[in-house]
Amino acid sequence: MKVINFAETNSVLNQYVAEIRDVQVQSDRMRFRRNIERIGEIMAYEMSKELTYSEKQVQTPLGIAPVSTFDDDVVIATVFRAGLPLHTGFLNVFDRAGNAFVSAYRYYKDKECRTVDVHIEYIATPDLSGKTLLLVDPMLATGESMELAWKAFLTKGTPAKLQIACVIASQQGVDHLQRLFPGDEVSLWCGAIDPDMNEHSYIVPGLGDAGDLAFGDKL
Ligand SMILES: O=P(O)(O)OC[C@H]1O[C@H](OP(=O)(O)OP(=O)(O)O)[C@H](O)[C@@H]1O
Ligand SMILES: O=c1cc[nH]c(=O)[nH]1
Numbered sequence: 220m221k222v223i224n225f226a227e228t229n230s231v232l233n234q235y236v237a238e239i240r241d242v243q244v245q246s247d248r249m250r251f252r253r254n255i256e257r258i259g260e261i262m263a264y265e266m267s268k269e270l271t272y273s274e275k276q277v278q279t280p281l282g283i284a285p286v287s288t289f290d291d292d293v294v295i296a297t298v299f300r301a302g303l304p305l306h307t308g309f310l311n312v313f314d315r316a317g318n319a320f321v322s323a324y325r326y327y328k329d330k331e332c333r334t335v336d337v338h339i340e341y342i343a344t345p346d347l348s349g350k351t352l353l354l355v356d357p358m359l360a361t362g363e364s365m366e367l368a369w370k371a372f373l374t375k376g377t378p379a380k381l382q383i384a385c386v387i388a389s390q391q392g393v394d395h396l397q398r399l400f401p402g403d404e405v406s407l408w409c410g411a412i413d414p415d416m417n418e419h420s421y422i423v424p425g426l427g428d429a430g431d432l433a434f435g436d437k438l
């Protein structure tokens with residue numbers, strides 16, 4: 220799996236990542252969601268460069284214009300809840316894309332909240348056979364949610380191409396996906412890669428709980 224880490228380059232994306240992490244800023248939920256969304260818009264633009272292009276002829280009022288556009292049949296897939304603003308950012312850019320959703324939420328199997336498991340209930344997706352699947356979720360911690368979402372989507376057809384995007388990844392989550400996707404067919408695009416996770420499998424330094432910051436606490 221190829222890994223692209225936007226934190227290694229200088230761009231305005233880093234400003235938005237700083238704001239979603241910043242305890243002084245992240246409590247403004249609308250700003251938090253909008254920052255995730257515009258990180259998605261920028262990632263979508265960068266990822267669009269990796270699609271397959273061919274020249275088209277466009278009829279203008281005054282003649283024919285040759286233009287190179289992509290031919291991929293794009294489907295944007297995300298994981299409830301925190302994935303929703305990131306999905307919106309991608310859809311703002313790939314406005315003709317198909318859309319796929321899965322509910323994958325983490326829960327603690329033990330009362331000490333040290334062992335995380337992931338539960339999937341709901342999946343809504345078009346046929347994914349032959350599609351270019353953009354699987355996006357703001358947080359990549361243990362990698363369980365991303366892995367289970369991928370396996371759930373695979374039951375609805377085998378995509379021709381998979382590109383994964385997350386805003387904050389743990390090194391462990393990157394390594395987990397590296398084991399799942401050996402070779403360089405799949406690319407993982409990260410806003411930043413953080414070194415650790417705490418005992419509750421939250422990314423450190425991370426940003427906290429992305430779903431709660433975007434939509435409020437859950438029971
Ligand atoms: O890599 P993992 O260890 O699976 O953790 C990452 C997942 O955890 C968060 O979802 P959560 O389960 O908190 O649900 P939420 O998005 O509704 O908050 C986040 O949105 C990712 O989906
Ligand atoms: O740090 C983390 C890890 C998983 N999910 C989150 O929302 N934050």
Ligand SMILES: [Mg+2]
Nearest residue numbers: 428429430431
């Ligand atoms: Mg959460």
